[in-house]
Amino acid sequence: QSALTQPPSASGSPGQSVTISCTGSSSDVGRYNYVSWYQQHPGKVPKLVILEVTKRPSGVPDRFSGSKSGNTAYLTVSGLQAEDEADYYCSAYAGSDNLFGGGTKLTVL
Amino acid sequence: EVQLVQSGGALVKPGGSLRLSCAASDFILRNAWMHWVRQAPGQGLEWVGRIKRDADGGTIDYAAPMKGRFTISRDDSENTLYLQMNSLRTEDTAVYYCATETDTAAYWGQGTLVTVSS
Numbered sequence: 001q002s003a004l005t006q007p008p009s010a011s012g013s014p015g016q017s018v019t020i021s022c023t024g025s026s027s028d029v030g031r032y033n034y035v036s037w038y039q040q041h042p043g044k045v046p047k048l049v050i051l052e053v054t055k056r057p058s059g060v061p062d063r064f065s066g067s068k069s070g071n072t073a074y075l076t077v078s079g080l081q082a083e084d085e086a087d088y089y090c091s092a093y094a095g096s097d098n099l100f101g102g103g104t105k106l107t108v109l
Numbered sequence: 110e111v112q113l114v115q116s117g118g119a120l121v122k123p124g125g126s127l128r129l130s131c132a133a134s135d136f137i138l139r140n141a142w143m144h145w146v147r148q149a150p151g152q153g154l155e156w157v158g159r160i161k162r163d164a165d166g167g168t169i170d171y172a173a174p175m176k177g178r179f180t181i182s183r184d185d186s187e188n189t190l191y192l193q194m195n196s197l198r199t200e201d202t203a204v205y206y207c208a209t210e211t212d213t214a215a216y217w218g219q220g221t222l223v224t225v226s227s
Binding site: 036038040045046047048051052055057058087089091096097098099100101102103 | 144146153154155156159170172206210212213214215217218219220
């Protein structure tokens with residue numbers, strides 16, 4: 001299985017919204033509703049911000065939302081704040097595999 | 110509070126072996142799908158493999174580059190997850206994490222650094 005495809009970078013100004021895509025295939029993202037998104041600050045352990053495509057774990061601000069259309073999942077961060085600047089990774093269940101995207105570096109301008 | 114505490118990272122020569130541990134507290138490993146994930150220096154996350162919970166058969170799956178070299182196991186009496194790594198290569202150099210997701214949260218170990226170098 002190939003890794004999921006994410007844009008290497010994304011950016012937005014404080015208060016704006018940014019959407020990051022994660023493209024897989026009909027064998028992973030398109031087939032199962034098990035897509036997660038992780039936020040990782042430099043030198044830190046990844047933190048879950050979205051699971052099962054749209055669910056937000058306790059403690060994650062509602063500025064973070066997830067969606068899916070076909071073989072592509074999306075993470076939207078609304079009302080950007082400085083602390084949102086981080087690397088974001090999508091992850092998808094693919095039967096006998098789990099896949100990660102290559103990561104997107106989100107810059108808050 | 111759920112905690113996953115990792116140990117075992119080290120400097121090892123190419124061709125060598127190493128076993129990583131992931132001890133769980135406030136959490137029963139056999140009731141969860143447990144994953145190993147690694148991150149090479151300056152790179153992204155890479156799935157290594159997983160062991161399913163007993164209720165789902167306890168099946169173990171590996172990413173293609175790890176098949177035949179890495180072995181995931183679990184000691185239920187110690188509530189500890191293991192990753193045995195053999196025939197290590199320089200490209201296996203990474204921080205290795207154990208992790209799990211429930212239907213409401215995710216828990217990750219603190220990570221342990223494995224360096225493969227002569």
